[in-house]
Amino acid sequence: MTKLSVNINKIATLRNARGGNIPNVVKAAIDVQAFGGEGVTVHPRPDERHIRHQDVYDIRKVITTEFNIEGYPSDEFIALVKEVKPHQVTLVPDPPEAITSNAGWDTINHQSFLKEVIAELKEAGIRTSIFVDTTSDFIENAVTTGTDRIELYTEPYATHFPNDPAKAIAPFVAAANLANKLGLKINAGHDLSLENLKYFNENIPFLKEVSIGHALIADALYMGLERTIQLYKKQLIKEL
Template identity: 75%
Template structure:
């Protein structure tokens, strides 16, 4: 069964819009695990517009499953991750002003940088994953950085799903096969939801984990968090 890591950033966004501690992101981290999530993901940004550095430290002790911290590997981010020691760090190429992730790494252009950062995390015993587009050249170069995993950026799949889902998923199938052949495990995330997740999971070989935040938290407004986590988990069973 593919693992589900719930990104709780949007819980923090709602809290920050009003100030105070409601909703409580630490409780949200506890609850999603109780409701069946296999992990918790956070993405702290420099402006702390959702998850804050303090949140990251507060959440770490309540993790009973797996903790994934994603973000751009600035010096501040690297130091935060090393101090918290999550199970996994996912490197994304977002500039500070980005609203959300919009592409994967160019592993050729940024090879030396990624290799150095990954080496530093691995010295601390932290599993690494690179956020990446389903492009053969980028996958092939990623393995040379010594990353443990790649996380496929799935927005193009989500966008193309309604029009032609077979065409939309094809590059991701090829990317997952190549990554596995090269010895890297495969994660995925971005714009996966209750409509398109089951087909993606069915088609993608060797898929270890999906990280889902925005859609899942939005669905929880209508379905409740416990029912929503269960609904996403049900779509991740492999036939």
């Protein structure tokens, strides 16, 4: 069964809109795990507009499953994750001002940079994943960076899924097969939802983990967090 890591950034966004500590992101992390989530994901940004650096330290203390920290590998970010020591760091190429991650790494032009960063993270004992799209050259070159995993950037799949699911999934199937052949583990994330997750999971081979935040937290506003997590996990059960 593919693991579900719940991104709780949007909980922090709601808290920060009012100030104070409601909703409490540490409680959210505890609840995510209690309700069946196999991991918690956060994406701290330099301006701390959602997850704050202190949140990262506080959440680490309550993790009983897996802690995944996403971010652009600035010096500040690398220092943070080396101190916190999450189970996984997912490197994204987006600049600090980006609203959300919107592209994968060009692993050819950024090969040396990624190789250096990943070596530093591996020395600290942290599993590393890098955000990539389905371009075969970028996946092939991901191997040379030393990364343990890739995270397939799934916004194009989510965008085209309503019109033609088979066409939308095809490049991701090819990318997953190539990554597996090259010895890379496979994660996926971005705009996955209750509408498109089951089809994605059933068709993508070797999928280890999905990271889902925006849609899942939005659904939880209507259905409650516990029920929502269970519904998402249900989509990740492959039928024999």
